[in-house]
Amino acid sequence: MFIKVTTSGPRRYVQLVEAYRDAEGRPKQRTVATLGRLDQLNTDLESVISGLLRVTGKTMPEALPTPSLAFEPARDYGDVWALTELWNTLGFDRLRQIFKRTRHNIDVEALIRVMVLNRLCDPDSKVGVLRWVETIALPGVMAETIEHQHLLRAMDAMVDHKDEVDQVLAGLLRPLVDQDLAVVFYDMTTIRAAGLSQQSDDVRKLGMSKEGVIARQVMLGVVQTAEGLPLYHEVFDGNTAEVTTLKPTIEKIIARFPVKRVIAVADRGLLSTDNLAELQAIQLPGGGALEFILAVPGRRYADFVDLLAPFHAEHCADVNNELIGEVAWGNLRLIVAHDPDVAAQTSAKRDNLIEELEKKAAQWTSTLDGQDGGKRKRGRKLSDGGARARFYREVCDEHLTRIIQVDLKSELFTYTINERSLTHARMMDGKLLLVTNTKDLAPAEVVRRYKSLADIERGFRILKSEIEIGPIYHRLPDRIRAHATICFIALILYRVMRTRLYASAAGMSPERALAKLRRIQHHTVAVNGAQPVAGLSNISKEHTEILAALAIKKPTLKTQLTLL
Known part of the structure; x- marks a missing residue:
């Protein structure tokens, strides 16, 4: 019824x-x-x-009691799940085999993974990692068992087994490198180091940073492919000259990734006469010679004035569009790219600076002449030596010492304009000079290859911003190197994510994708004091699309945990 x-x-x-x-x-x-x-x-x-x-002989039932619910704080899950899956599919879990044979009784691979994922999700100090793991549910790891000493011991293990770690990294990257032609880009940057203590073999040295100030720092060299995949990194002393690092770094790349043809591309700070000779002597495992594309630094432009004068007069004097050509330079090619708009802007800026400096010089000269004629003014009397020092300092600040030449030996304040140097400077305005030994690349292709070097600068910005490699708070040289390796692995994961998101036209950056995946959270609730039940928040259509773009399956609850 x-x-x-x-x-x-x-x-x-x-x-x-x-x-x-x-x-x-x-x-x-x-x-x-x-x-x-x-x-x-x-x-x-x-x-x-x-x-x-x-x-019916029944009684009115009593109202059911309100259940007692106990919720634990929600933990981020989606982002660390995606990175863990990416870690395993790329082959970083092979590190576990290395550290199984070590003296350490901790899961070194899991601890390294925790530190790498922290760099991508919420970069912090090693102590900060302990706070971060309290807010996440990391698949396969009992985060509550991690201690600060465990993280440091894991870093020490990385250094103790550096060669094996490098072999694993090279092994998982090798399939991603073109075996017929590898265009590799090399550049260096400075990483600020904190602390005042001194250690034996300290890599933290005072040097000129990329920001143009003297600072305690280390130098980081990075090699990456044309597709933006990082291949190799190395930490150098903070006062190391960039030019001395190019040859040994390229030799290590050739040994790790034996490809038939390698073209090394490097920036202005890595060109010298010695480097050119050394690079031409490098032989590939297959018997071929190393090819290279190096930018000519501005301080070396004077070496090419006589060589470029006829080319400039014939091709660059009256052009309205960008022009690319080449000039033979011994057994090498000198590629010249000339942009008339940049040339006009640079020349106008320099002419304005010279005009302003000459106005100041004229004012000081007038003041000095008036004083010599008995004309008196309030304030401190101007001297020839004072005017000369002030003017020379301003000329140096504007990098015009070759054009405006101050006579520092004369008793009187005097200077001259070197018209030859000014003419040479105007001729070099708007020009990019590249030295290469490639035979089959057209000049425009050489320029295009070099301009791709800008992507490694973006990689440095990622290291310094999203991954926050610096400032470095470690003081021991080996710990600094281990910290750099952790950040380098994080950069590999970042670039792989970037490549997959771009290929799928997802229209978002890796950090944006991780921020969205972070909304997939892990929840735990206990009803009436019973055994807690775990679950995940709903996975939206957007989450599904991001995971598909990254070639990662949807997250599930993994109950098997690793005791650290």
Whole structure:
């Protein structure tokens, strides 16, 4: 039987109806009783229910008690899940085999993974990692067991087994490198180091940072492919000259990634006469020679003035569009890219600076002449030596010492404009000079390859911003190198994510994708003091699309944990 509401005119009635089958087996319904009008029963419904219960010999049930719910704080899950899956699919879990044979009784691979993921999700100090793991549910890791000393011991293990770690990294990167032609880019940057203590073999040295100030720092060299994949890194002393690091670094790359043809591309700070000779002597494992594309630093432009003067007069003097050509330079090619708009802007800026400096010089000269003629002014008397020092300092600040030449030996304040140097400077404005030994690349292709070097600068910005490699708070040289390796691995994961997101036209950066995945959270609730139950928040369509773009399966709850 069941309750049914029927309508008769404007009234609605509540009836008790029985369902049955007739003699032929057809389903039928019949009214057992009419309980009354619906509008009247609304005010006396409980008495009707209690009456029916008395007829059946039952009593009114008591209200069910409100369940007791205990919620634990939600933990971020989606981002660390995605990075863990990426870590395993790329092959970084092979590090576990290395550290199984070590003297350490901790899971070094899991601890390294924790530190790498922290760099990408919420970069912080090693102590800060301990605070971060309290806010995440890391698949396969009991985060509560991690201590600060465990992180440091894991870093020490990385250094103790550096060669094996490098082999694993090279092994998982080798399939991603073109075996026929590898265009590799090399550049260096400075990483600020904190602390005042001194260590034996300290790599933290005072040097000129990329920001143009003297600071305690280390130098970091990075090699990457044309596709933006980091291949190799090395930490150098903070006062190391960039030019001395190019040859040994390229030799290590050739040894790790034996490809048929390698073209090394490097920036202005890495070109010298010695480097050119050394690079031309490097032989590939297959017997070929190393090829290179190096930018000529501005301080070396004077070496090419006589060589470029005829080229400039013939091709660059009256052009309105960018021009690319080449000039033979011994057994090498000198590629010249000339942009007339940049040339005009640079020349105008220099001419304005020279004009302003000459105005100041004229004012000081007038003041000195007036003083010699007996004209007196309030304030301190100007001297030839003071005017000369102030003017020379301003000329140096504007990098015009080759053009505005101050006579520092004369007793009087005097200077000259070197018209030859000014003419040479104007001729070099708007020009990019590249030295290469490639034979089959057109000049425009050489320029395009070099301009791709800008991507490694973006990699440095990622290291310094999203990954926050510096300032470095470690003081021991080996710990500094281990910290750099952790950040380098994080950069590999970042660049792989970037490549996959770009290929799928997802239209977002890796940090944006991780921020969205972070909304997938891990929840734990206990009902009436029973065993807690874990679950995940809903996975939206956007989450599914991001995971698909990254070639990662949807997150699930992994209950198998690693005791650290």
